[in-house]
Amino acid sequence: MNIEQQDFYTQAILSMAALVGLTSFLMLGQGRLLRLIFVFALQGLLLTATTALAAYSLDNYHLYISAVLTLALKVIFIPIMLRRQVLAMNMHRDTEALKNNTAVMIGGASLMVFSYYVLHPIVQTSSVVMVNALAVSLSVVLLGMLLMISHRQAIAHVVGFMSIENGLFFAAIVATNGMPLVVELGVAFDVLVAAVLFGIFFFHIRTSIDSLDVDRLNRLHEVEK
Amino acid sequence: MLWILAIIQTILFVALAPLLAGWLKWCKCRLQNRRAPSLFQPYKDLLKLIRKHPVVSEDASWLFTKAPFIIFSATVLAASVVPLIAVDLPTSASADVIVLVGFFAFARFFLALAGLDVGTAFGGMGSSREMTISSLAEPAMLMAIFTLTMTASTTNLSFAIIHVLNEGLVLRPSFVFALFALLLVAIAETGRVPVDNPSTHLELTMIHEAMILEYSGRHLALIEWASQLKLMLYGVLIANIFLPWGIAQTQDLHALGVGLLAILGKLAVLTIVLALTETMLAKMRLFRVQEFLGFAYLLGLLGMLSHIILEASR
Numbered sequence: 001m002n003i004e005q006q007d008f009y010t011q012a013i014l015s016m017a018a019l020v021g022l023t024s025f026l027m028l029g030q031g032r033l034l035r036l037i038f039v040f041a042l043q044g045l046l047l048t049a050t051t052a053l054a055a056y057s058l059d060n061y062h063l064y065i066s067a068v069l070t071l072a073l074k075v076i077f078i079p080i081m082l083r084r085q086v087l088a089m090n091m092h093r094d095t096e097a098l099k100n101n102t103a104v105m106i107g108g109a110s111l112m113v114f115s116y117y118v119l120h121p122i123v124q125t126s127s128v129v130m131v132n133a134l135a136v137s138l139s140v141v142l143l144g145m146l147l148m149i150s151h152r153q154a155i156a157h158v159v160g161f162m163s164i165e166n167g168l169f170f171a172a173i174v175a176t177n178g179m180p181l182v183v184e185l186g187v188a189f190d191v192l193v194a195a196v197l198f199g200i201f202f203f204h205i206r207t208s209i210d211s212l213d214v215d216r217l218n219r220l221h222e223v224e225k
Numbered sequence: 226m227l228w229i230l231a232i233i234q235t236i237l238f239v240a241l242a243p244l245l246a247g248w249l250k251w252c253k254c255r256l257q258n259r260r261a262p263s264l265f266q267p268y269k270d271l272l273k274l275i276r277k278h279p280v281v282s283e284d285a286s287w288l289f290t291k292a293p294f295i296i297f298s299a300t301v302l303a304a305s306v307v308p309l310i311a312v313d314l315p316t317s318a319s320a321d322v323i324v325l326v327g328f329f330a331f332a333r334f335f336l337a338l339a340g341l342d343v344g345t346a347f348g349g350m351g352s353s354r355e356m357t358i359s360s361l362a363e364p365a366m367l368m369a370i371f372t373l374t375m376t377a378s379t380t381n382l383s384f385a386i387i388h389v390l391n392e393g394l395v396l397r398p399s400f401v402f403a404l405f406a407l408l409l410v411a412i413a414e415t416g417r418v419p420v421d422n423p424s425t426h427l428e429l430t431m432i433h434e435a436m437i438l439e440y441s442g443r444h445l446a447l448i449e450w451a452s453q454l455k456l457m458l459y460g461v462l463i464a465n466i467f468l469p470w471g472i473a474q475t476q477d478l479h480a481l482g483v484g485l486l487a488i489l490g491k492l493a494v495l496t497i498v499l500a501l502t503e504t505m506l507a508k509m510r511l512f513r514v515q516e517f518l519g520f521a522y523l524l525g526l527l528g529m530l531s532h533i534i535l536e537a538s539r
Binding site for chain 1: 395396397398399401402516519520523524526527530531533534535536
């Protein structure tokens, strides 16, 4: 089925899927922490818009609740918390030198192709139109992992982790027309707890090695080499 | 009849290009709280340059004096391929997008040669930079255009525009990406801020201007005119591919008039956007241009991927 035969909402949701994929790429190439957090908030905003659109087009009221939850957690609370920590630890001025940025970008693009290849059989047999966007959400998950691999700052790792969660959330919206409310509430609560825990971990890492650069954790051998 | 129309369209292209440059300058001046020169100032400048006697260095070979004519005619040929006010004209039917990119590359090749020809340091530096940038910009542009051609199943601009027109309003994720990729490429290729500053006076930061430092008189006029034409070409390309509404599909006078007004309006708006970005952004370091164009390429690639993943039939 071609896109021109779809109704307007499906087109809009597919466009949103593409934009969510774009924000993942933007995060991948971002060396500055504050901007990384901003793009992450942008991704959350796109997710909120997608959820609200899906709620409207499917006439599914509890999706509105999950849209509001997304807005509150992923656009407002977590970014503001991360931003505060970056400012408090005075890390907003240094840019992280990304090693072989171009290779990481090309790797990201091939991950997108890979996720399309993997999901092709599922999409072929499914009847829901929006399942097309499943490949994008899988690639958001994989790109989040790549972000965690390629960045060295612990805060960037947290953003990568949260964007993995974003990808899964997006998959849940487009593939199942919204999960049961209980599950969504549980996930939202988990994310909240994770954010708080990460905050505590930042504090501990920082007091023990005086930096949030996780490469320096390798030096914590018991025996001096 | 159609051929006459095609020729008139090309002449309109060539004649309106300085006006677009004047309008851009006017917008920029107003945005920067300066008094703007008249809209027709580029015409006066060109006229003045054409009247003046060109000064040619004694080390210059025949290439130096011939290059402006080659560059100008290649750009005019490129202009004849792009539909301005009407689609389905014989010139645009005979050549497709890849030929268009080829014309640009041809003109750029001779411009770079002319920059090297006299043997000044700045000319060579400008040529080297221009070739570096264009070698990065060209794949990005082709990627963006392939996205379009995959949707329309043709590389011909005219047919692609007709395809987009017939489909009506469809939200296509791939087109959003292709549009942004093409905008970035257009900025790089026409030498605007943040890649290159067209009004700079500092030779060390020049790219396009460094190549034409040695030119004067009518040679300079032709090169300036060609670069104004190139700016307009990219503008028309972007406006007519992504927002083709208003372009004439029949050859009667009414449709053509509407087409002309539509493209003038679209170009005026697009130029205001360009003037805004030029005023707000600072020129970036030369070694960051590859990141800029790498991003454009990535956008083109994402456009293509999202066409395959999200839009294609299954």
